[in-house]
Amino acid sequence: MTQRTPGAGALRILSLYEGFFSGGARQLHTTVVAGLHTGGRQQHSALSIHREVRREATLQRMEDDQRYRTLRAAGVRVASLGRTTDSDDDPRSFTPAEMEVAARHARSAHVVMSLKEQPLRLVNHAGFPERPVVACLHRSDPENSGSALDDLLVAADTGRLAAVVCCAESTRDAYLRAGVPASLLRVIPNGINLARFRPVSGARRLALRGAAGLPVDADVVVYAARYDTMKNPGLFVAAARQYLERDRRGHVVMCGAGMSPANPDLVAELELAFGDRPDLLERVHPLGVRTDMELVYAMADVVALTSLFGEAAPLCLIEGAMCGAVPVTTPVGDSARIVHGIGFVTGFDPAEIAETWIEAAARRDELTPALTAARPRFSHVRMLAGYGAVLERAHRGAGKRLLHV
Structure with missing residues:
Protein backbone atom coordinates (compact mmCIF):
# COMPACT_ATOMS: atom_id res chain seq x y z
CA MET A 1 0.00 0.00 0.00
CA ILE A 192 -5.13 -6.70 12.36
CA ASN A 193 -2.77 -6.28 9.42
CA LEU A 194 -3.40 -9.47 7.47
CA ALA A 195 -0.29 -8.91 5.36
CA ARG A 196 1.78 -9.37 8.51
CA PHE A 197 -0.26 -12.03 10.30
CA ARG A 198 -0.63 -14.90 7.86
CA PRO A 199 0.34 -18.55 7.54
CA VAL A 200 3.75 -19.43 6.14
CA SER A 201 4.76 -22.22 3.81
CA GLY A 202 5.41 -25.68 5.18
CA ALA A 203 9.14 -25.34 4.61
CA ARG A 204 9.22 -21.96 6.36
CA ARG A 205 7.25 -23.36 9.28
CA LEU A 206 9.77 -26.19 9.72
CA ALA A 207 12.67 -23.74 9.51
CA LEU A 208 11.13 -21.52 12.20
CA ARG A 209 10.71 -24.50 14.48
CA GLY A 210 14.29 -25.58 13.90
CA ALA A 211 15.58 -22.10 14.72
CA ALA A 212 13.52 -22.10 17.94
CA GLY A 213 14.79 -25.50 19.01
CA LEU A 214 11.39 -27.17 18.56
CA PRO A 215 11.01 -30.63 16.96
CA VAL A 216 9.49 -30.51 13.50
CA ASP A 217 6.72 -32.92 14.55
CA ALA A 218 5.89 -31.22 17.87
CA ASP A 219 2.40 -30.13 18.90
CA VAL A 220 3.09 -26.50 19.84
CA VAL A 221 0.85 -24.37 22.08
CA VAL A 222 1.64 -20.64 22.18
CA TYR A 223 0.57 -18.43 25.07
CA ALA A 224 0.96 -14.69 24.41
CA ALA A 225 0.15 -12.67 27.52
CA ARG A 226 1.82 -10.51 30.13
CA TYR A 227 2.37 -11.97 33.60
CA ASP A 228 -0.70 -10.53 35.29
CA THR A 229 -3.53 -11.83 37.48
CA MET A 230 -6.05 -10.95 34.78
CA LYS A 231 -4.26 -13.26 32.33
CA ASN A 232 -4.36 -16.12 34.85
CA PRO A 233 -0.85 -17.49 34.16
CA GLY A 234 -1.22 -19.97 37.04
CA LEU A 235 -4.09 -21.67 35.22
CA PHE A 236 -2.05 -21.80 32.04
CA VAL A 237 0.91 -23.39 33.83
CA ALA A 238 -1.38 -25.95 35.50
CA ALA A 239 -2.93 -26.82 32.15
CA ALA A 240 0.54 -27.01 30.56
CA ARG A 241 1.61 -29.57 33.15
CA GLN A 242 -1.31 -31.83 32.26
CA TYR A 243 -0.93 -31.23 28.54
CA LEU A 244 2.75 -32.17 28.51
CA GLU A 245 2.03 -35.30 30.53
CA ARG A 246 -0.61 -36.44 28.04
CA ASP A 247 1.03 -35.39 24.76
CA ARG A 248 4.59 -36.66 24.48
CA ARG A 249 5.12 -34.47 21.40
CA GLY A 250 3.74 -31.39 23.12
CA HIS A 251 5.71 -28.18 23.63
CA VAL A 252 4.57 -24.92 25.23
CA VAL A 253 5.85 -21.46 24.24
CA MET A 254 5.19 -18.48 26.53
CA CYS A 255 5.60 -14.89 25.27
CA GLY A 256 4.96 -11.50 26.82
CA ALA A 257 6.20 -9.15 29.53
CA GLY A 258 7.19 -11.22 32.57
CA MET A 259 7.09 -14.49 30.64
CA SER A 260 10.81 -15.09 30.98
CA PRO A 261 13.31 -16.61 33.44
CA ALA A 262 14.02 -13.04 34.62
CA ASN A 263 10.64 -13.01 36.40
CA PRO A 264 11.04 -14.76 39.77
CA ASP A 265 7.27 -15.17 40.14
CA LEU A 266 7.06 -17.12 36.89
CA VAL A 267 10.08 -19.22 37.84
CA ALA A 268 8.46 -20.07 41.18
CA GLU A 269 5.19 -20.96 39.42
CA LEU A 270 6.97 -23.31 37.03
CA GLU A 271 9.02 -24.91 39.79
CA LEU A 272 5.88 -25.55 41.82
CA ALA A 273 4.09 -27.17 38.88
CA PHE A 274 7.03 -29.12 37.42
CA GLY A 275 9.33 -29.67 40.42
CA ASP A 276 8.82 -33.43 40.29
CA ARG A 277 9.02 -33.59 36.46
CA PRO A 278 12.03 -31.65 35.17
CA ASP A 279 11.75 -33.65 31.96
CA LEU A 280 8.41 -31.97 31.24
CA LEU A 281 9.76 -28.54 32.13
CA GLU A 282 12.32 -28.96 29.34
CA ARG A 283 9.40 -28.65 26.91
CA VAL A 284 8.31 -25.27 28.33
CA HIS A 285 9.87 -22.30 26.52
CA PRO A 286 9.46 -18.88 28.23
CA LEU A 287 10.60 -16.34 25.61
CA GLY A 288 9.56 -13.01 27.16
CA VAL A 289 8.67 -10.02 25.00
CA ARG A 290 8.94 -10.71 21.26
CA THR A 291 8.72 -8.30 18.36
CA ASP A 292 8.14 -11.08 15.81
CA MET A 293 4.94 -12.64 17.10
CA GLU A 294 3.75 -13.34 13.58
CA LEU A 295 6.62 -15.86 13.28
CA VAL A 296 5.96 -17.35 16.71
CA TYR A 297 2.30 -17.89 15.84
CA ALA A 298 3.20 -19.29 12.41
CA MET A 299 5.08 -22.22 13.97
CA ALA A 300 2.25 -22.98 16.44
CA ASP A 301 -0.62 -25.45 16.28
CA VAL A 302 -2.66 -23.77 19.04
CA VAL A 303 -2.87 -20.23 20.44
CA ALA A 304 -4.15 -20.32 24.01
CA LEU A 305 -5.82 -17.82 26.32
CA THR A 306 -6.65 -18.64 29.97
CA SER A 307 -7.72 -15.20 31.20
CA LEU A 308 -10.01 -14.94 34.21
CA PHE A 309 -11.56 -11.50 33.63
CA GLY A 310 -11.10 -8.16 31.90
CA GLU A 311 -10.59 -9.29 28.31
CA ALA A 312 -12.65 -7.68 25.57
CA ALA A 313 -11.43 -8.76 22.11
CA PRO A 314 -8.00 -10.34 22.70
CA LEU A 315 -5.62 -9.69 19.83
CA CYS A 316 -3.61 -12.83 20.54
CA LEU A 317 -6.56 -15.00 19.49
CA ILE A 318 -7.04 -13.07 16.26
CA GLU A 319 -3.34 -12.81 15.38
CA GLY A 320 -2.66 -16.45 16.17
CA ALA A 321 -5.67 -17.69 14.22
CA MET A 322 -4.76 -15.62 11.17
CA CYS A 323 -1.30 -17.23 11.25
CA GLY A 324 -2.90 -20.68 11.17
CA ALA A 325 -2.99 -21.62 14.88
CA VAL A 326 -6.27 -22.91 16.32
CA PRO A 327 -7.51 -20.55 19.09
CA VAL A 328 -8.56 -22.03 22.43
CA THR A 329 -9.91 -19.61 25.05
CA THR A 330 -11.71 -19.31 28.34
CA PRO A 331 -15.14 -17.55 28.14
CA VAL A 332 -14.10 -13.94 28.76
CA GLY A 333 -15.25 -10.81 26.93
CA ASP A 334 -15.97 -11.40 23.25
CA SER A 335 -13.57 -14.35 23.05
CA ALA A 336 -16.29 -16.90 22.32
CA ARG A 337 -17.60 -14.73 19.48
CA ILE A 338 -14.10 -14.35 18.03
CA VAL A 339 -13.32 -18.09 17.92
CA HIS A 340 -16.78 -19.21 16.81
CA GLY A 341 -16.36 -21.68 13.95
CA ILE A 342 -12.55 -21.58 14.03
CA GLY A 343 -11.61 -22.65 17.57
CA PHE A 344 -12.73 -23.78 21.01
CA VAL A 345 -14.02 -22.34 24.29
CA THR A 346 -13.22 -24.09 27.58
CA GLY A 347 -14.04 -23.67 31.23
CA PHE A 348 -11.41 -22.96 33.88
CA ASP A 349 -10.43 -26.57 34.61
CA PRO A 350 -6.78 -27.38 33.73
CA ALA A 351 -7.62 -30.92 32.63
CA GLU A 352 -10.35 -29.69 30.27
CA ILE A 353 -8.03 -27.07 28.83
CA ALA A 354 -5.24 -29.61 28.27
CA GLU A 355 -7.59 -32.03 26.51
CA THR A 356 -8.91 -29.23 24.32
CA TRP A 357 -5.38 -28.21 23.31
CA ILE A 358 -4.76 -31.81 22.24
CA GLU A 359 -8.00 -31.89 20.23
CA ALA A 360 -7.28 -28.50 18.65
CA ALA A 361 -3.79 -29.56 17.55
CA ALA A 362 -5.16 -32.80 16.10
CA ARG A 363 -7.83 -30.90 14.14
CA ARG A 364 -5.62 -28.08 12.88
CA ASP A 365 -5.61 -29.30 9.27
CA GLU A 366 -9.38 -29.84 9.40
CA LEU A 367 -9.95 -26.26 10.62
CA THR A 368 -7.52 -24.58 8.21
CA PRO A 369 -10.21 -23.83 5.56
CA ALA A 370 -12.37 -22.13 8.21
CA LEU A 371 -9.40 -20.09 9.45
CA THR A 372 -8.69 -18.99 5.87
CA ALA A 373 -12.33 -18.08 5.21
CA ALA A 374 -12.45 -15.96 8.37
CA ARG A 375 -9.59 -13.67 7.34
CA PRO A 376 -11.72 -10.82 5.85
CA ARG A 377 -13.63 -10.59 9.14
CA PHE A 378 -10.48 -9.54 10.97
CA SER A 379 -8.95 -7.09 8.49
Whole structure:
Protein backbone atom coordinates (compact mmCIF):
# COMPACT_ATOMS: atom_id res chain seq x y z
CA MET A 1 0.00 0.00 0.00
CA THR A 2 1.31 3.46 -0.92
CA GLN A 3 1.74 5.78 2.05
CA ARG A 4 0.54 9.35 1.69
CA THR A 5 1.82 12.29 3.69
CA PRO A 6 -0.99 14.23 5.41
CA GLY A 7 -1.48 17.69 3.89
CA ALA A 8 -1.60 21.03 5.69
CA GLY A 9 -5.41 20.91 5.85
CA ALA A 10 -5.58 17.41 7.34
CA LEU A 11 -7.50 16.77 10.54
CA ARG A 12 -4.97 16.80 13.39
CA ILE A 13 -5.33 14.14 16.10
CA LEU A 14 -3.33 13.85 19.33
CA SER A 15 -3.27 10.43 21.02
CA LEU A 16 -2.57 10.25 24.74
CA TYR A 17 -0.76 7.17 26.01
CA GLU A 18 -0.19 6.27 29.66
CA GLY A 19 3.09 4.81 28.46
CA PHE A 20 4.65 2.59 25.82
CA PHE A 21 4.78 -0.99 27.07
CA SER A 22 3.87 -4.46 25.93
CA GLY A 23 0.16 -5.13 25.51
CA GLY A 24 -2.58 -5.77 23.00
CA ALA A 25 -4.38 -2.45 23.48
CA ARG A 26 -1.23 -0.48 22.67
CA GLN A 27 -0.56 -2.67 19.66
CA LEU A 28 -4.12 -2.10 18.42
CA HIS A 29 -4.06 1.66 19.02
CA THR A 30 -0.70 1.95 17.30
CA THR A 31 -2.12 0.16 14.26
CA VAL A 32 -4.97 2.67 14.20
CA VAL A 33 -2.75 5.75 14.55
CA ALA A 34 -0.13 4.63 12.03
CA GLY A 35 -2.78 3.48 9.57
CA LEU A 36 -4.82 6.68 9.67
CA HIS A 37 -1.71 8.86 9.52
CA THR A 38 -0.29 7.13 6.45
CA GLY A 39 -3.74 7.21 4.83
CA GLY A 40 -3.17 10.91 4.20
CA ARG A 41 -6.47 12.42 5.40
CA GLN A 42 -5.47 12.79 9.05
CA GLN A 43 -2.28 13.94 10.75
CA HIS A 44 -1.58 12.05 13.96
CA SER A 45 0.79 12.65 16.84
CA ALA A 46 1.19 11.01 20.26
CA LEU A 47 2.00 12.17 23.77
CA SER A 48 2.98 9.66 26.45
CA ILE A 49 2.69 10.51 30.13
CA HIS A 50 5.55 8.13 30.98
CA ARG A 51 8.85 7.68 29.15
CA GLU A 52 9.51 4.37 30.93
CA VAL A 53 7.30 1.98 32.86
CA ARG A 54 8.10 -0.92 35.17
CA ARG A 55 5.56 -3.71 34.68
CA GLU A 56 5.62 -7.50 35.05
CA ALA A 57 9.18 -7.39 36.44
CA THR A 58 10.34 -5.58 33.31
CA LEU A 59 11.52 -2.00 32.83
CA GLN A 60 10.09 -0.92 29.46
CA ARG A 61 11.50 2.25 27.89
CA MET A 62 9.54 4.22 25.32
CA GLU A 63 12.35 4.38 22.76
CA ASP A 64 12.86 0.59 22.94
CA ASP A 65 9.20 -0.24 22.42
CA GLN A 66 8.07 -1.78 19.14
CA ARG A 67 4.91 0.35 19.08
CA TYR A 68 6.94 3.55 19.48
CA ARG A 69 9.18 2.48 16.62
CA THR A 70 6.17 1.65 14.45
CA LEU A 71 4.73 5.13 14.96
CA ARG A 72 8.05 6.83 14.23
CA ALA A 73 8.54 4.73 11.10
CA ALA A 74 5.09 5.89 9.91
CA GLY A 75 6.09 9.54 10.39
CA VAL A 76 4.04 10.09 13.55
CA ARG A 77 5.55 12.58 16.03
CA VAL A 78 5.87 11.10 19.53
CA ALA A 79 6.66 13.05 22.70
CA SER A 80 6.58 12.38 26.44
CA LEU A 81 6.03 14.21 29.70
CA GLY A 82 9.13 12.35 30.88
CA ARG A 83 7.69 10.52 33.85
CA THR A 84 8.89 7.14 35.13
CA THR A 85 6.97 4.75 37.36
CA ASP A 86 10.10 4.33 39.50
CA SER A 87 9.89 7.99 40.60
CA ASP A 88 7.88 9.41 43.49
CA ASP A 89 5.60 11.51 41.23
CA ASP A 90 1.97 11.68 42.31
CA PRO A 91 0.13 9.90 39.46
CA ARG A 92 -2.99 12.00 40.07
CA SER A 93 -1.36 15.42 39.73
CA PHE A 94 0.76 17.22 37.15
CA THR A 95 3.35 19.96 37.54
CA PRO A 96 2.93 23.33 35.79
CA ALA A 97 5.76 22.37 33.44
CA GLU A 98 4.04 19.09 32.52
CA MET A 99 0.74 20.87 31.92
CA GLU A 100 2.47 23.43 29.71
CA VAL A 101 3.83 20.61 27.53
CA ALA A 102 0.49 18.81 27.43
CA ALA A 103 -1.43 21.99 26.62
CA ARG A 104 0.95 22.88 23.80
CA HIS A 105 0.44 19.50 22.14
CA ALA A 106 -3.34 19.60 22.65
CA ARG A 107 -3.70 23.11 21.22
CA SER A 108 -2.07 21.94 17.98
CA ALA A 109 -4.73 19.22 17.56
CA HIS A 110 -8.37 19.33 16.48
CA VAL A 111 -9.30 16.16 18.40
CA VAL A 112 -7.70 14.28 21.31
CA MET A 113 -7.81 10.49 21.41
CA SER A 114 -7.16 8.70 24.72
CA LEU A 115 -5.83 5.14 24.81
CA LYS A 116 -7.90 3.64 27.63
CA GLU A 117 -9.30 5.69 30.52
CA GLN A 118 -6.08 6.36 32.44
CA PRO A 119 -4.87 9.42 30.46
CA LEU A 120 -8.21 11.16 31.05
CA ARG A 121 -6.94 12.40 34.42
CA LEU A 122 -4.73 14.68 32.32
CA VAL A 123 -7.61 15.71 30.06
CA ASN A 124 -9.78 16.57 33.08
CA HIS A 125 -7.12 18.90 34.49
CA ALA A 126 -8.16 22.57 34.50
CA GLY A 127 -5.11 23.51 32.45
CA PHE A 128 -5.91 21.15 29.56
CA PRO A 129 -7.35 22.95 26.50
CA GLU A 130 -10.94 22.41 25.42
CA ARG A 131 -10.83 19.82 22.66
CA PRO A 132 -13.30 17.07 21.73
CA VAL A 133 -12.03 13.82 23.26
CA VAL A 134 -12.50 10.29 21.94
CA ALA A 135 -11.74 7.62 24.55
CA CYS A 136 -10.73 4.17 23.25
CA LEU A 137 -11.61 1.33 25.62
CA HIS A 138 -10.27 -2.22 25.57
CA ARG A 139 -11.56 -4.08 28.61
CA SER A 140 -14.78 -5.60 29.92
CA ASP A 141 -14.30 -4.91 33.64
CA PRO A 142 -14.37 -1.14 34.28
CA GLU A 143 -14.84 -1.81 37.98
CA ASN A 144 -11.22 -3.03 38.09
CA SER A 145 -9.75 0.09 36.49
CA GLY A 146 -9.65 1.98 39.79
CA SER A 147 -9.92 5.76 39.65
CA ALA A 148 -9.70 5.65 35.84
CA LEU A 149 -13.41 4.83 35.63
CA ASP A 150 -14.17 7.93 37.70
CA ASP A 151 -12.03 9.97 35.30
CA LEU A 152 -14.03 8.62 32.36
CA LEU A 153 -17.34 9.49 34.01
CA VAL A 154 -16.12 12.99 34.90
CA ALA A 155 -15.07 13.56 31.29
CA ALA A 156 -18.51 12.45 30.15
CA ASP A 157 -20.37 14.59 32.72
CA THR A 158 -18.37 17.73 31.89
CA GLY A 159 -18.91 17.35 28.15
CA ARG A 160 -15.26 16.64 27.37
CA LEU A 161 -16.09 13.31 25.74
CA ALA A 162 -17.32 13.39 22.16
CA ALA A 163 -17.34 9.61 21.79
CA VAL A 164 -16.20 6.37 23.41
CA VAL A 165 -14.91 3.67 21.07
CA CYS A 166 -15.36 0.13 22.40
CA CYS A 167 -13.40 -2.70 20.82
CA ALA A 168 -16.05 -5.29 21.70
CA GLU A 169 -19.73 -5.73 22.48
CA SER A 170 -18.74 -6.83 25.98
CA THR A 171 -16.89 -3.55 26.45
CA ARG A 172 -19.90 -1.47 25.44
CA ASP A 173 -22.23 -3.44 27.70
CA ALA A 174 -19.88 -3.17 30.68
CA TYR A 175 -19.34 0.59 30.39
CA LEU A 176 -23.01 1.20 29.80
CA ARG A 177 -23.72 -0.56 33.10
CA ALA A 178 -20.95 1.53 34.71
CA GLY A 179 -22.75 4.75 33.82
CA VAL A 180 -21.34 5.92 30.49
CA PRO A 181 -24.18 7.41 28.38
CA ALA A 182 -25.29 5.11 25.56
CA SER A 183 -25.16 8.04 23.14
CA LEU A 184 -21.37 8.17 23.47
CA LEU A 185 -20.64 4.46 22.97
CA ARG A 186 -19.52 3.11 19.59
CA VAL A 187 -18.37 -0.46 18.87
CA ILE A 188 -15.52 -0.90 16.39
CA PRO A 189 -14.25 -4.51 16.41
CA ASN A 190 -10.51 -5.11 16.54
CA GLY A 191 -8.69 -5.79 13.31
CA ILE A 192 -5.13 -6.70 12.36
CA ASN A 193 -2.77 -6.28 9.42
CA LEU A 194 -3.40 -9.47 7.47
CA ALA A 195 -0.29 -8.91 5.36
CA ARG A 196 1.78 -9.37 8.51
CA PHE A 197 -0.26 -12.03 10.30
CA ARG A 198 -0.63 -14.90 7.86
CA PRO A 199 0.34 -18.55 7.54
CA VAL A 200 3.75 -19.43 6.14
CA SER A 201 4.76 -22.22 3.81
CA GLY A 202 5.41 -25.68 5.18
CA ALA A 203 9.14 -25.34 4.61
CA ARG A 204 9.22 -21.96 6.36
CA ARG A 205 7.25 -23.36 9.28
CA LEU A 206 9.77 -26.19 9.72
CA ALA A 207 12.67 -23.74 9.51
CA LEU A 208 11.13 -21.52 12.20
CA ARG A 209 10.71 -24.50 14.48
CA GLY A 210 14.29 -25.58 13.90
CA ALA A 211 15.58 -22.10 14.72
CA ALA A 212 13.52 -22.10 17.94
CA GLY A 213 14.79 -25.50 19.01
CA LEU A 214 11.39 -27.17 18.56
CA PRO A 215 11.01 -30.63 16.96
CA VAL A 216 9.49 -30.51 13.50
CA ASP A 217 6.72 -32.92 14.55
CA ALA A 218 5.89 -31.22 17.87
CA ASP A 219 2.40 -30.13 18.90
CA VAL A 220 3.09 -26.50 19.84
CA VAL A 221 0.85 -24.37 22.08
CA VAL A 222 1.64 -20.64 22.18
CA TYR A 223 0.57 -18.43 25.07
CA ALA A 224 0.96 -14.69 24.41
CA ALA A 225 0.15 -12.67 27.52
CA ARG A 226 1.82 -10.51 30.13
CA TYR A 227 2.37 -11.97 33.60
CA ASP A 228 -0.70 -10.53 35.29
CA THR A 229 -3.53 -11.83 37.48
CA MET A 230 -6.05 -10.95 34.78
CA LYS A 231 -4.26 -13.26 32.33
CA ASN A 232 -4.36 -16.12 34.85
CA PRO A 233 -0.85 -17.49 34.16
CA GLY A 234 -1.22 -19.97 37.04
CA LEU A 235 -4.09 -21.67 35.22
CA PHE A 236 -2.05 -21.80 32.04
CA VAL A 237 0.91 -23.39 33.83
CA ALA A 238 -1.38 -25.95 35.50
CA ALA A 239 -2.93 -26.82 32.15
CA ALA A 240 0.54 -27.01 30.56
CA ARG A 241 1.61 -29.57 33.15
CA GLN A 242 -1.31 -31.83 32.26
CA TYR A 243 -0.93 -31.23 28.54
CA LEU A 244 2.75 -32.17 28.51
CA GLU A 245 2.03 -35.30 30.53
CA ARG A 246 -0.61 -36.44 28.04
CA ASP A 247 1.03 -35.39 24.76
CA ARG A 248 4.59 -36.66 24.48
CA ARG A 249 5.12 -34.47 21.40
CA GLY A 250 3.74 -31.39 23.12
CA HIS A 251 5.71 -28.18 23.63
CA VAL A 252 4.57 -24.92 25.23
CA VAL A 253 5.85 -21.46 24.24
CA MET A 254 5.19 -18.48 26.53
CA CYS A 255 5.60 -14.89 25.27
CA GLY A 256 4.96 -11.50 26.82
CA ALA A 257 6.20 -9.15 29.53
CA GLY A 258 7.19 -11.22 32.57
CA MET A 259 7.09 -14.49 30.64
CA SER A 260 10.81 -15.09 30.98
CA PRO A 261 13.31 -16.61 33.44
CA ALA A 262 14.02 -13.04 34.62
CA ASN A 263 10.64 -13.01 36.40
CA PRO A 264 11.04 -14.76 39.77
CA ASP A 265 7.27 -15.17 40.14
CA LEU A 266 7.06 -17.12 36.89
CA VAL A 267 10.08 -19.22 37.84
CA ALA A 268 8.46 -20.07 41.18
CA GLU A 269 5.19 -20.96 39.42
CA LEU A 270 6.97 -23.31 37.03
CA GLU A 271 9.02 -24.91 39.79
CA LEU A 272 5.88 -25.55 41.82
CA ALA A 273 4.09 -27.17 38.88
CA PHE A 274 7.03 -29.12 37.42
CA GLY A 275 9.33 -29.67 40.42
CA ASP A 276 8.82 -33.43 40.29
CA ARG A 277 9.02 -33.59 36.46
CA PRO A 278 12.03 -31.65 35.17
CA ASP A 279 11.75 -33.65 31.96
CA LEU A 280 8.41 -31.97 31.24
CA LEU A 281 9.76 -28.54 32.13
CA GLU A 282 12.32 -28.96 29.34
CA ARG A 283 9.40 -28.65 26.91
CA VAL A 284 8.31 -25.27 28.33
CA HIS A 285 9.87 -22.30 26.52
CA PRO A 286 9.46 -18.88 28.23
CA LEU A 287 10.60 -16.34 25.61
CA GLY A 288 9.56 -13.01 27.16
CA VAL A 289 8.67 -10.02 25.00
CA ARG A 290 8.94 -10.71 21.26
CA THR A 291 8.72 -8.30 18.36
CA ASP A 292 8.14 -11.08 15.81
CA MET A 293 4.94 -12.64 17.10
CA GLU A 294 3.75 -13.34 13.58
CA LEU A 295 6.62 -15.86 13.28
CA VAL A 296 5.96 -17.35 16.71
CA TYR A 297 2.30 -17.89 15.84
CA ALA A 298 3.20 -19.29 12.41
CA MET A 299 5.08 -22.22 13.97
CA ALA A 300 2.25 -22.98 16.44
CA ASP A 301 -0.62 -25.45 16.28
CA VAL A 302 -2.66 -23.77 19.04
CA VAL A 303 -2.87 -20.23 20.44
CA ALA A 304 -4.15 -20.32 24.01
CA LEU A 305 -5.82 -17.82 26.32
CA THR A 306 -6.65 -18.64 29.97
CA SER A 307 -7.72 -15.20 31.20
CA LEU A 308 -10.01 -14.94 34.21
CA PHE A 309 -11.56 -11.50 33.63
CA GLY A 310 -11.10 -8.16 31.90
CA GLU A 311 -10.59 -9.29 28.31
CA ALA A 312 -12.65 -7.68 25.57
CA ALA A 313 -11.43 -8.76 22.11
CA PRO A 314 -8.00 -10.34 22.70
CA LEU A 315 -5.62 -9.69 19.83
CA CYS A 316 -3.61 -12.83 20.54
CA LEU A 317 -6.56 -15.00 19.49
CA ILE A 318 -7.04 -13.07 16.26
CA GLU A 319 -3.34 -12.81 15.38
CA GLY A 320 -2.66 -16.45 16.17
CA ALA A 321 -5.67 -17.69 14.22
CA MET A 322 -4.76 -15.62 11.17
CA CYS A 323 -1.30 -17.23 11.25
CA GLY A 324 -2.90 -20.68 11.17
CA ALA A 325 -2.99 -21.62 14.88
CA VAL A 326 -6.27 -22.91 16.32
CA PRO A 327 -7.51 -20.55 19.09
CA VAL A 328 -8.56 -22.03 22.43
CA THR A 329 -9.91 -19.61 25.05
CA THR A 330 -11.71 -19.31 28.34
CA PRO A 331 -15.14 -17.55 28.14
CA VAL A 332 -14.10 -13.94 28.76
CA GLY A 333 -15.25 -10.81 26.93
CA ASP A 334 -15.97 -11.40 23.25
CA SER A 335 -13.57 -14.35 23.05
CA ALA A 336 -16.29 -16.90 22.32
CA ARG A 337 -17.60 -14.73 19.48
CA ILE A 338 -14.10 -14.35 18.03
CA VAL A 339 -13.32 -18.09 17.92
CA HIS A 340 -16.78 -19.21 16.81
CA GLY A 341 -16.36 -21.68 13.95
CA ILE A 342 -12.55 -21.58 14.03
CA GLY A 343 -11.61 -22.65 17.57
CA PHE A 344 -12.73 -23.78 21.01
CA VAL A 345 -14.02 -22.34 24.29
CA THR A 346 -13.22 -24.09 27.58
CA GLY A 347 -14.04 -23.67 31.23
CA PHE A 348 -11.41 -22.96 33.88
CA ASP A 349 -10.43 -26.57 34.61
CA PRO A 350 -6.78 -27.38 33.73
CA ALA A 351 -7.62 -30.92 32.63
CA GLU A 352 -10.35 -29.69 30.27
CA ILE A 353 -8.03 -27.07 28.83
CA ALA A 354 -5.24 -29.61 28.27
CA GLU A 355 -7.59 -32.03 26.51
CA THR A 356 -8.91 -29.23 24.32
CA TRP A 357 -5.38 -28.21 23.31
CA ILE A 358 -4.76 -31.81 22.24
CA GLU A 359 -8.00 -31.89 20.23
CA ALA A 360 -7.28 -28.50 18.65
CA ALA A 361 -3.79 -29.56 17.55
CA ALA A 362 -5.16 -32.80 16.10
CA ARG A 363 -7.83 -30.90 14.14
CA ARG A 364 -5.62 -28.08 12.88
CA ASP A 365 -5.61 -29.30 9.27
CA GLU A 366 -9.38 -29.84 9.40
CA LEU A 367 -9.95 -26.26 10.62
CA THR A 368 -7.52 -24.58 8.21
CA PRO A 369 -10.21 -23.83 5.56
CA ALA A 370 -12.37 -22.13 8.21
CA LEU A 371 -9.40 -20.09 9.45
CA THR A 372 -8.69 -18.99 5.87
CA ALA A 373 -12.33 -18.08 5.21
CA ALA A 374 -12.45 -15.96 8.37
CA ARG A 375 -9.59 -13.67 7.34
CA PRO A 376 -11.72 -10.82 5.85
CA ARG A 377 -13.63 -10.59 9.14
CA PHE A 378 -10.48 -9.54 10.97
CA SER A 379 -8.95 -7.09 8.49
CA HIS A 380 -7.77 -3.79 9.97
CA VAL A 381 -9.02 -1.87 6.93
CA ARG A 382 -12.62 -1.83 8.18
CA MET A 383 -11.40 -0.90 11.68
CA LEU A 384 -9.42 2.07 10.37
CA ALA A 385 -12.45 3.34 8.47
CA GLY A 386 -14.54 3.13 11.65
CA TYR A 387 -12.05 5.04 13.80
CA GLY A 388 -11.52 7.63 11.07
CA ALA A 389 -15.25 8.29 10.83
CA VAL A 390 -15.64 8.69 14.61
CA LEU A 391 -12.78 11.22 14.72
CA GLU A 392 -14.24 13.20 11.82
CA ARG A 393 -17.67 13.31 13.52
CA ALA A 394 -16.08 14.45 16.78
CA HIS A 395 -14.45 17.36 14.98
CA ARG A 396 -17.62 18.34 13.13
CA GLY A 397 -19.62 18.10 16.34
CA ALA A 398 -17.23 20.47 18.10
CA GLY A 399 -17.63 22.98 15.28
CA LYS A 400 -21.41 22.85 15.55
CA ARG A 401 -21.26 23.46 19.30
CA LEU A 402 -19.12 26.55 18.75
CA LEU A 403 -21.66 27.93 16.26
CA HIS A 404 -24.40 27.71 18.88
CA VAL A 405 -22.43 29.32 21.70
